[in-house]
Amino acid sequence: CDLAAAYDAAVRAVRHVRERRSPAFLHLTTVRLMGHAGSDVEQAYRTQREIRADLERDPLVRTAELLVEAGQRTPEELLRMYESEREHVLRLALETTRSARLGSAKEVMEPIAPRKPELIAKISPMAAPAPERDKAFAGVLPEHDKPMTLSQAINRTLADALAVYPEMTVFGEDVAKKGGVYGVTRGLQKRFGGGRVFDTLLDEQAILGLALGAGVSGLLPVPEIQYLAYLHNALDQIRGEAATLSFFSRGSYTNPMVVRVAGYAYQKGFGGHFHNDNAVGALRDIPGLVIASPARPDDAAAMLRTCLAAARTSGSVSVFLEPIALYHTRDLFEEGDGGWLAPYAPPGRWPETHVPIGRARSYGDGCDLTIVTFGNGVRMSLRAAVRLTQEGYGCRVLDLRWLAPLPMDDVLRAAELTGNVLIADETRHTGGVSEGIMAELVDAGFTGKLARVTSSDSFIPLGGAAEHVLLSEAEIEQAARKLLG
Template sequence: MSEKNPMNMPETLTDAPAREMNMIEAINDALDIMMERDPDIVILGEDVGYFGGVFRATAGLQKKFGRNRVFDSPINECGIIGAAVGMAAYGLRPVPEIQFADYIYPGLDQLISEAARMRYRSAGQFTAPITVRSPFGGGIFGGQTHSQSPEALFTHVAGIKTVIPATPYDAKGLLIAAIEDNDPVIVFEPKRIYNGPFDGYYDKPSRTWKGHPGGLVPEGYYRTPLGKARIVREGSALTVLAYGTMIHVAEAVLAEKGVDAEIIDLRTLVPLDIETVEKSVEKTGKCLVIHEATRTSGFGAELVTLVQERCFYHLEAPVERVTGFDTPYPHSLEWAYFPGPVRIGEAVDRLLKD
């Protein structure tokens, strides 16, 4: 092993062999690689140790790295985040898992009042390199307490970065970048696409598309930079802004309709790659925002405002939003709650009617 490349990692991604992974496998691979590279990285959370996590994202890591670095916590989200803040101030790089995003709320005070403000309050003497992982969103019939999408709450907090991957490739690269970041990062993982190909792009059982959110993922170390959006496909008819599961839904619906849309996967909500958004909307003149979370004060409202502020003179139609509804999460009606082909299709038709 050379001093310049002590882990014998590929110098570029073109040097790296790749293999098919689903998102869970890619996340596990990222954690494995980073724990091998940095002995200060620790993983904590409910069932993350011996059991390997409820979705198996940390499977095998305790056996490989030991109980001091991968350990189970009590069912106490406040304690999980609070302990991670203390570890970070001490010099470690904790990666706590909150088993479902719905249960993150008891840890909000630690995240907002402590982690997010650590650098500012200490005049740069301390940082909070915490990466909080949590599955979010619906699609697994988890009910009201296992299906929420609270990402907008965290985008409101100065000092916290908010990341949402849509592919296994980005799940690995974004997680590595988050762990290496010296400030707190929330990584929301869309569990509806955790395990690869699935049926489910519909809001009526008779309207089904097959999706393929698995993919080739390079082995070894690489980073997907925070704050850089991905152009999923180029187009000229309209710009579609989405993230997580909704990227695959948008792709399927627009392909079915035969619309030449430019689809942008935001990947990180904060920091937001507004330059890529602005360039696309200036080209197409029309914009559609899609997200699963409730409509009022959802992150889509911020996106609509930014597009209106920056691209007003290029817009040829009002910016459209397709979102979840302003209701508690409806377990028995979750497929109607999701943005799907009917509501997305209607919004596209409105945008293109002229």
């Protein structure tokens, strides 16, 4: 409440820090004038003596007294300044009351997700000039390499993005020299330096807090959350900050970021709730948040480029959910078939392989059954579909790819082609993805047969016990047979 005393204390604190090389805490006390809100009548719980004492310590009045005592201003000058500012504020308030009111839900929601699909499609295929790409990849371009796993495709896409976006940074727990728990960011710090690829504290709130500050400051942050279960510790950094900034500022400010998260279950020999989490409900109810869920290497590369372009052009906040169990998967149907590998597309093909936000991917052209799925469910459903096809059933598998916004136009189209829809959802029965799909299909007037199989409403236990609560390939096949009659 005393500006001069506060300044003197701050000077002493700075001197202490500089001379002793140790921290100092600056403890300031002030007053709360008037109630917390219009409904908070402080006379109901504070005495008149307490209220008067606070008014006497009003920092504004005390500072005015300080200026008068120092001969810097006269009381009359300060009163004129005060009245002038008061009139200015009241005039602005009056002008605000005359401004147009929001008149529809569309107007209210307009700044939530201000995406520009055409611009995203234009920016997404951008690559660094050939000499810079050669340097980034030490002369071994990824498109000339062998077909890649999901992990390798994400790694090469991050490298390409770091080469083309000088404002992009990659950070998180152990992502730098170690390259992350699963090696997804291996080699990036060596190529792009510690200023752009670096380790953070073991604190998810600090990681996302850094991303918030970086995004609003003009950078393109790509933070990594080591496991999906860890994200819940700091979810309000996305829910209450990043995703709402554009809404509450009417688009004047944004927190662009792409949050990479290793998630879902089915890891071999490494389990438990904190390393296998299939809960996405808390993410899916955040308005405007983009949730990407690639299953295959080629989709992961294209979708990551899309998310980065959306952040850069529209200030979008994206969560990029990477299925841990598919990181290093190579085969689809039998050992050695390489069916889950994919070549890395050269920049010349990026425009044609662009994946818009909210577009699904279809496999097969069967007319009997549509299996709608995502993540680990894609591989399980494709394997189940092959066995059903061998028995004479025509199946198609639709990979959602995006959990928010859901690609419902593609889902409805695929559903109407067969009239039978099975949703294979590896998340939980309650609060999972399948609930939203079923509701959307019903709302759209789909009248065909509809069923779903999901994981149980359970945390994921250690070891083989996890198989009791997680969606299985056999359950998908069994449910499909039941639906087909």
